[in-house]
Amino acid sequence: MRRVLTLFLLGSIAAQAQEGFPLDGTWRGQRAAPGESPATIVLILQWDGKKVTGIINPGPKQTAIADAALIPEGWRVKLSARTATGQPIAFEGTLGELGSYHRSITGTWTEGGQRYQVRMVRE
Amino acid sequence: MRLSAGLALLAALVALLPGGHCGDAVAAASGTPTPRFPDGRVRLDRLPGESGYWDLPSTTTLVEQGVHVDIDASGKLKNISDAVRVAPLQPWALALYQYRQRNGLTDDPMRACVGPGNPRQMQTPGGIRIIEDRNYQRVYVLFGGGNRGWRTIYMDGRKPPDPDEVTATFYGLAVGHWEGDTLVAESIGFNTRFWFSNGGLPHTEGLRLTERFRRASHDVLEYEVTVDDSRTYTRPWKAAWTLHWVSGDIPEHFCETGRK
Numbered sequence: 001m002r003r004v005l006t007l008f009l010l011g012s013i014a015a016q017a018q019e020g021f022p023l024d025g026t027w028r029g030q031r032a033a034p035g036e037s038p039a040t041i042v043l044i045l046q047w048d049g050k051k052v053t054g055i056i057n058p059g060p061k062q063t064a065i066a067d068a069a070l071i072p073e074g075w076r077v078k079l080s081a082r083t084a085t086g087q088p089i090a091f092e093g094t095l096g097e098l099g100s101y102h103r104s105i106t107g108t109w110t111e112g113g114q115r116y117q118v119r120m121v122r123e
Numbered sequence: 124m125r126l127s128a129g130l131a132l133l134a135a136l137v138a139l140l141p142g143g144h145c146g147d148a149v150a151a152a153s154g155t156p157t158p159r160f161p162d163g164r165v166r167l168d169r170l171p172g173e174s175g176y177w178d179l180p181s182t183t184t185l186v187e188q189g190v191h192v193d194i195d196a197s198g199k200l201k202n203i204s205d206a207v208r209v210a211p212l213q214p215w216a217l218a219l220y221q222y223r224q225r226n227g228l229t230d231d232p233m234r235a236c237v238g239p240g241n242p243r244q245m246q247t248p249g250g251i252r253i254i255e256d257r258n259y260q261r262v263y264v265l266f267g268g269g270n271r272g273w274r275t276i277y278m279d280g281r282k283p284p285d286p287d288e289v290t291a292t293f294y295g296l297a298v299g300h301w302e303g304d305t306l307v308a309e310s311i312g313f314n315t316r317f318w319f320s321n322g323g324l325p326h327t328e329g330l331r332l333t334e335r336f337r338r339a340s341h342d343v344l345e346y347e348v349t350v351d352d353s354r355t356y357t358r359p360w361k362a363a364w365t366l367h368w369v370s371g372d373i374p375e376h377f378c379e380t381g382r383k
Contacts, residue, residue: 020315020327021215021354049213049329049354072218098222099230 021047022095022103023070023077026123031109031116041109043079043120056081056089063089070095077105087112093120155341157304160257165304165338167253167262176267176373177251177344177366185242185320185348187211187360198322200224209324210350211357216325223323232317236378238270238293240319241310241332242348242362247321250373251366253306253336253344262299262306267373276308286311291328293317306336319350327354342368 019025023045032038045054045068052068061084068079075095082088093107102122109118158166169175183196187210193201200206206221223230233239239247249268256263260279266272274294283298289312297310310332313319319326333349344366351359 020325022219024315024327047215047327047354049327070215072215075218098219099226 019101021070022075022098023047023052023068027105027120028123029105029118029120031111031118033114033116041118041120052079054079077107083111091118093118157338157340164255164301165306167255167306167336167338167344169252174372175368175370177253178248178369179367180246180248181365181367183246183248183321185210185246185322185324185362188362194322196321197228198320199228200322209322210360212325213355213357216355219325220323223325228323231323233269233378236270237317238272239266239268240313240317240326241274241294241297241334242350243319243321244269244274245346245348245366246364249376250369252373262308265373267376270378271376276306283309283311286329286331291315295330295332304337308332308334308336310334325355326350326352329354339365344368 024047025045027043027045029041030038031041040057042057043054043065044058045052045065047070052065052070054065054068056063056065063081063083065079065081068077070077075098077093077095078091080088080090088110090110091105091107093105095103095105097103104122105120107118109116158170160166184194184198186192186194187208190208192205192208194205194209195201200209203221203224206212206217206224209220212220238244244264244266245251247266247268249266249271251267252263252265254263254265255261255278260277262276262278264274264276274297276297276299278299280300281298284296289296291312291314293314293316295310295313297308299306299308301307311330313326313328313330313332315327318324319330319332329352331351333351335345335347337345337347339345345363346366347361347363349359349361350356
């Protein structure tokens with residue numbers, strides 16, 4: 001039991017370490033307007049050395065990200081996409097807890113003319 | 124979180140050395156010829172009946188060859204403005220390296236006993252052995268510093284694998300060959316959950332390392348690494364240093380024993 005606990009604690013500590021390109025990975029958050037049920041947002045982002053690519057909400061109705069960028073000054077994040085029905089999506093935020101595996105992006109998600117305050121957390 | 128025993132050991136061994144450099148007198152000490160197998164191949168490890176291992180790296184910081192910056196043994200720059208000179212970093216990587224530096228390297232995975240990346244093993248005091256297993260056509264690199272582990276270099280002629288087909292690991296997948304008296308190891312397939320240098324130079328899963336080991340004499344091992352990661356750096360770059368033969372056995376040390 002002690003060994004299991006030790007391994008768990010070591011794993012937990014190791015998971016705090018910062019990894020390579022700060023946006024790489026899977027991110028999850030929610031958007032909710034007053035009176036609405038929250039909708040989950042999942043982002044998968046990947047850096048190829050020149051640009052960030054990715055998808056929103058992977059699955060049958062996934063949306064390809066058209067443009068995404070990490071701006072090191074201030075660790076700002078921007079992305080844009082267009083849904084299958086042509087609705088524009090935009091997200092602008094700031095990276096937080098940069099040294100953590102479970103870092104976050106906090107900012108404004110705009111979709112269907114609505115603006116949402118969103119916090120995405122890296123999984 | 125307290126400094127791990129491995130880092131404490133490193134600090135203790137090199138604290139008195141400016142810039143983390145060992146005395147050059149050690150490098151020049153040996154005139155004994157390079158040991159060889161009966162067929163003439165260089166031995167990177169002990170002769171039969173001998174004891175000893177590699178240690179005392181001539182530097183504990185990874186900086187591009189030919190560049191001189193004021194940096195301490197743990198990899199912390201004296202002037203953060205020198206960050207741009209340490210290696211040809213892409214803008215995001217430069218910003219992350221500066222963040223880690225300003226943050227006092229507190230995010231260093233070695234503080235949680237995560238193993239050092241390959242070049243960092245060669246800069247972590249605590250002992251290295253490079254053992255050629257000629258029956259199985261492999262070279263094992265054993266290291267006593269950090270988390271006390273080993274890595275394997277396959278010498279059986281296999282081709283380097285497709286990077287997209289490799290499961291990313293801490294030490295990557297290495298294939299090696301001899302070029303004269305130099306062992307050349309090419310590694311790919313690294314994950315990003317470790318730092319490959321003291322000081323926190325970033326990397327991605329696109330990292331490729333080419334390491335060259337040459338035993339210049341009985342007591343001196345020359346090591347050179349080429350870092351190629353186009354997602355992090357604007358071009359491949361090199362660094363080189365030496366390790367020195369120490370008599371005896373690698374002391375028993377476990378990173379975890381320094382943790383509370």
